[in-house]
Amino acid sequence: MGFFMRNMVKVIFAVLTMVQIGLAETIVLGNGASFEAKIDSVIDGYHILEIPQSQIAQVRYGSPDYIRFINNTDVSTQVLKFVENKYYIKVKNSQIGGVDLMPAGKNTASSASKIKSLGAEDTSGYLFRMHGSNTIGAKLAPALVKRYLADLGAENITETEKAKEEMEIAAKLDGKEIKVEINSHGSTTGFGDLENSLCDIGMASRRIKDKEVKVLSTYGDMKSIENEHVIAIDGVAIFVNQKNSVFRLNTAQIKDIYTGSITDWSQVGGEKAPITLYARDNKSGTWDTFNSLIMNKQPLSEATKRYEDNTKLSEDVSADVNGIGFGGLPYILNSKELAISDGEMTIRPDKFTVATEDYPLSRRLYLYTKQDASKHIKDFIEFVLSSEGQKIVDEINFIDLNIKEFKPIITDEMPTQYRNLAQKLTRLSTNFRFETNSKNLDNKAKRDLVRVVKYLKENKFTPQNIYLVGFTDNVGSAETNVILSQNRAKSLLHTIKDKGVAIDSKNIVGIGEDYPVANNSDDKGRNKNRRVEIWVKK
Template sequence: MTLRVLFLLCCVFSLPVVATPLPVPDQGPALRIQGSNTIGAALSPALVKGLMEQQGLHGVHSEPGESANEQRVLGRTRQGQTIRVDIAAHGSSTGFSALKNATADLAASSRPIKDSELVDLEPLGDLKSPGAEQVIAIDGLAIILNPQNPLTTLNTEQLAQIFNGDISTWEAVGGVGGAIQVYARDDKSGTYDTFKELVLRLRGKPLVTSAKRFESSEQLSDAVSRDPQGIGFIGLPYVRQAKAVAIVDGDSHPMLALNSLIATEDYPLSRRLFFYLPPSNRNPWAKALVDFSQSSKGQSIVAANGFIAQQVQAMAVEPRDSMPEDYQAIVRDAQRLTVNFRFEEGSASLDNKARQDLQRVVAYLKAHDKLDKQVTLVGFGDAKNDPQRAALLSKLRAMAVRRELVKNGVVLRDIRGFGAQMPVAANTADEGRIKNRRVEVWVY
């Protein structure tokens, strides 16, 4: 890879954690979580176990539920009472349906809530509000091949054509092996929704009807690793024995699904994992799990389960000839933090993740004595007809982040705007333009 990442420093920022004992329900589960298989297969149970252990419960363990991809986590109080949390992992859309039907307290989703779901759940409150929409981890969709496949790079246009069936042989993309066999998650999967949004829908292409579909991430990955002609997409923790390839989107450089590139969401197929907590929900276990997930302990569990935690770290970046000279100067002298600030669609306001990341960044700067002129903000944007306007807008985005940091006692060293240079996504659709509108944080 052209980007050599060395993680040097780590600061764990602790958001509020459970301080008082949670109530024991008279009957039934203490908490019901439904939704994403990516989250529900391992991450949700691990977070629930962590919360139970923090609560002082004994004998914490999980058992299979009534159906496939369902489980319950159990623990005992000192008085011998059993606490149970039910987890069903049948796909992100099922989580929002369960909230509507009052059969879940939390929805786990590996994609943002859709506008139609937002309207449908309006009686429960605004699920896009900062308290309701909680980013608990970052994940990357890896494009996986059989380990013996010699290909190392594919672009998103090729992916769309392969998964649509327009490209049906490996030779058509410079490989060998004859016919391509496509593997995909099922229609209820947030992983599939994300792939459809990032790759297929943007190019108006449906999934090829011959694709082999899976509800289980593990089974899909293992099937691709056994098939010399196979290709599939999977959440980062489920690459297993398969081979991941580097991805190019538009004019971006090839990027592997590396932790550093996923943490900053530069990797073309990176995505956020969410808990959605309805404002109307009064279950204290639901709020406690959300808070625990954002705590240092919770984020450590995120990392232990193969996802990317939101703990702020500094990394050294290797200069590339394709970088602007002024940017290379920053790269040579400073280290980049593993966070990008992004904005709400069609707005100059920071999105919900950025609001959380502000506090994490401030905590990092305080812990490492970098509050006084040790930080440079670097803004980027999407292409405009006038390059000077693009440069100005990118600097204005950096200034929006500066205003928030100044409120927390940070004195900036410099603010730079590089316009539409160094895109990380194609500018041909709203999703790519939003991704390119970003602010990086560099520390000296």
């Protein structure tokens, strides 16, 4: 009878599973946590689950992979594929405690939340003129300008396209017409137009080059905090057609694809099909970033189609089943972004990994102004950097600089000391990095310091509830690097203390070289690994 009953249970479970395949369910894990998914199939002791991208907050690839759902449920799993905005994952039957069928047509997003577990105008007639990056100029700059003008009390605000990648924002202020010009032909053009006094604000999706600093030196030090303004964080997303079965690549594979060394998707784990290449043009800061982080001075394949416009590039990739392209995060549109590895962790671009600049292809977006900028220009910059201005950055789907708390996915690869911290603390959305070969904070970190101090004060964190965690690259001995990482964290402690926030010196943690976020084989990777993170406890 016992044998008969056991087999009957197995048969009933199998029949129920067959009935449920393809329907939306709440998957309840053995530990009581739950998430929403569809059962795609059940094979050899595993459930294959289909999960909409909208249900997933973070993905961390490794052995195993980890997924965090929007209801903060974490699952260790194997990601099989990511196609048409859906993840397919493999979960052991033994991990699943139950399956609750959802009513037809139930909204998954809403149900998930219920699961328990000013100066004068210039001679051109413009208030100011913004030239440069298409990444900034297409959507973000117009939105910031319109809100700034509205806050001034301007009325009848309109946007007019003058030519391709050129627009004018006009309004009435105190009975007078005011205008702002926005031309978006690429970061390089912004620096050239600053030099020739054709614009007042340079927009750039890369940092100014030393040769450009020299040319513009008569207008001040363009790398000083007075003239260089980090306004947002973006990630250069690598994206493909939604039907493409490939969902992750490493930077070496991407380089080989764009140089033409790899020409078929089957060479990187996909279906056998020729790869079609799409890229931004040479004037683009997006191209400069991609060229610097990926190409390593190797020539681009002559078969590559080049674009001035991010949106057009992404649209063409989404229409080409064999296409691959790259652009800022807001320009993924109907394409599918890939998770990227540069030799260490494989990281999918999301708000947390890009905000902390852990994502290998994260980058900063800049505005550059001259030393003698007008009051309106200075006021506009301060507005952009303010909490209100940063909310607009978020609305346009870039990563804003306002401080937030995140609970990262806890993985087996974390050093024990770090994993213990992650289990009881939450992490703030900024890392403190330093100028090359210096103990001085870089310009972004100087602004972030003000934001962090304000956040810690407003949320009334006690000295015992703030932790500083330091890291290094792998140059030198492991023992020395632990000490170096502690010293860098101590340096930040004193800087924050000088701003009026005390931190218990016992909460200084030095991890050393044990948890790199980037490849230590080059300067760019080593610079990313030399960092201090801030963690807090409520």
